[in-house]
Amino acid sequence: MDNSAFEMHEGTRQHVSFVGKMNTISRMEEKRQRSLMSVFLVCLLACTITTAVGVLILSLVYINNTQLHPEPELQATTIPILQKAVDPKFRFLNHLPKSKVFEFPGGTIQWARYRNNIKDYLSTEEEAFGRSLNSQRSQMTLGTLRIKSNGLRAPHWHFNANEHGYLVQGTAWIGVVDDGHVVTTYNVTAGQVIFFPKNTLHWIKNVGNEDCFFLLFFSTHDELQTLDVDDVFFSTPEDIASRSLKPEGGINFIRTFHEQKEDQGVNLPHNLAELVTNASYTQSPDNLVWRYFYDLKGSKEYRFPGGIIQLAQYWKNGSELSKNEKIFSTFLNQHQNALALSTLRIYNNGLRQPHFHFNANEMGYVISGCAKVGIINTQGTTEFDIHVGDVIFFPIGNQHYIKSACDEDLLFILAFSTGDQLQTLDMDDYLQATADHILAQLFFKKQSEFKKIPKFKEDQAINLP
Template sequence: MSHFLGLLEQENISKNLLLLFLLVVLLLFSSRKVLAASWMDNEAFEMHGETFRGSSEELKKEVLKPSWSLLKVFLVCLLAGLLSTALGVLGLSLVYGGSGPTSRRGMDLPKELPPSPGPEEKSLEAKFQFLNHLRSSKGSAWVGVISADAEVATFNVSAGQVVFFPRNSVHWIKNVGAQDCLFLLFFSTHEELETLELDEVFFSTPEDVVARALKPRGGVNFIRTFKKPREAQALNLPANLEELLHNVTYGQAPAHLVWRFFYDLRGSATFPFPGGSFQWARYRRDPSGLSGLEKIFSQSLNQHEDTLTLAALRLSTNSLGHPHFHPNANELGYVVSGCGQAGLVVPQGASDFNVDVGDVVFFPEGTQHFLKSTCQEDLLLLLAYSTGEQLETLRLRDYFKGTADHVLAQLFHKDQRDFQKIP
């Protein structure tokens, strides 16, 4: 029965019912033909001229009457059986067939288990362990940072420039351009990010304490004039903002303060390599070659806890950023322009995937990885490393060539002299 129901659940139910109807007609026709032939072959009919003389017609009727009654009973039973079967099949087909899962509503059926991921889905799952996507934009902003020693650095920034906000420092960003301003922010934590806003702190502090700390005219009564908004002020500015503001200035702090938190990455020195180049905003143990302002930024990164190293990587068409790993940093990359391929090797296996504008890639500390440009334009990424120390990098060509030839010969089952072909 299970095979039969399985057949009905297919789309050719109408064909099966048509075949069943033709089978009924064929059986009816065959049954009548066989019975008629049996009557003609009956010896009683062959001898009716002698046996039923004088009243043959009446006797024939009497003889044939029981036979016709049996035939009718047989045919009625056969037809009833076939019709009931057809109706039952039709009912089952309507219940189990229909147009898909919607025909089973109201039935207490077990939920289907989700299908196991195929090879392509597994590769996507591996890919998105290290890939995300963000949109891009441009703009300009006014930035402020208040350091632990209460010194305030305010400055204007535009596309391609870097701002460093030390841990536990008060800071702000205000869009002063004519278009949306997108900041790509990297945070030196793998835990859930915690943020405390100024208005939250203010309204969470007792009124008398705030009054004694700020010493405003009017004392605590003035502090009571502040009304806590229903929603965060940072996200929902007052509707009458223009009426509240009377003298808006965007001052620029002295350079020696600004360069503790600001770096012009786009205008910095370029470090070329075959097929591409790097620009760095980072700490260097050896400050030789850095300008006076670049030295301030380098030292500032190293003096603060959990800082970051930033870099702009540019790869020309079909160029390769050779496989390497960083022993002292995780790496996060944002694709600014172009497209390419990224890959990394972790203890669980290798993962290769394509990257495009707006994608974010993640390379865990100590994992070998590479980047390759595959478009007809340069592949440009902004890279962030989770270290305030000088970034350490070990490349495949360095540690492969640094390994003794006889060790490589045993490892790869190749002649030791073959490894002399590697320059």
């Protein structure tokens, strides 16, 4: 017989037991959550304290450094603000007479070039020109060399450039020692060109009564690297020099040499008459001389209505060259990164019309006169005035023009960064070569209008109005 009362009591006991267990579990869960919350709050408090301490330390360090080193902080904030913008024309123009003059006992040197150390520039304008030469990979640097009477540009060589020189004034005796130990010596006068290949030892001696004034072009857009013979000698250990030269008296003779306090790059001893008693300025055979020499003033003149051009360059067709000029042309073309030199004379009010060069950058120095120069490139047109002593730079492919603006002739010495024949295209030539219907479509002008542009029998590279 089933006892329902018993069954009900047992169910009640089981229910009470279950509820008890659940309450116990709930209390344990609440206790565990409170413990976790306590741990979290402790960790949060620790992080907050650590962060506050770190910020406080950094603040103290910053304040201390600011107090100890106020000047660098001031410079860092003021230099960019005070630095003035540079006129874009100085990418193409260098006022060389304003540049630093390097003084030596026997003369002076000035430079229009790129410098590795920005502190070596005298102005932001000079820096802009140097950086332009370097960024455009111009393969050109220009220097002026003035040598006093009897002065000597010490024997030296250049590691990273060929050298091309134009003698503006004076008379000089040149010496060149090639890799075959062959010595070539020759005399040059105003209007003539000299050439020294890279790493070829050479010297220049003024043998006239007036100063020699050279324009020197070097085939590098980096800092020119040069080594003088006296610097090499005094940097060589005495025993090594003695064993190499084997002089009478040996190392004791070597010790009689004393390095001068003043740089002897352009040398002129005060007691020269005591040191030199019988100097001989010989001329080597033509087949040697004309490798390093070119009579530019005596070369062919290319005459135009507004001026004259003469060139010392390599010619693909040398049929019009003399025997000696062919020697120079061929030798020039055998050297990498050689330059072409030219004189450009523009008569009063003459215009070297807009043109550009396919295969060369151009650098020029104003010998006489004054002019207005214009450069047209992808950034627009840049126009400026130039005077005696100024240096200009025209990057390859940039169209440019030069208009004489003085009563006297404008005379330029120009260098081009090519050892090949210079390739040039003038504005009138490329417009004449373009079909009329192409020009009509381009300029929105009737085709017949372009018949008004005349064709001249005489080349108008340098024209007159």
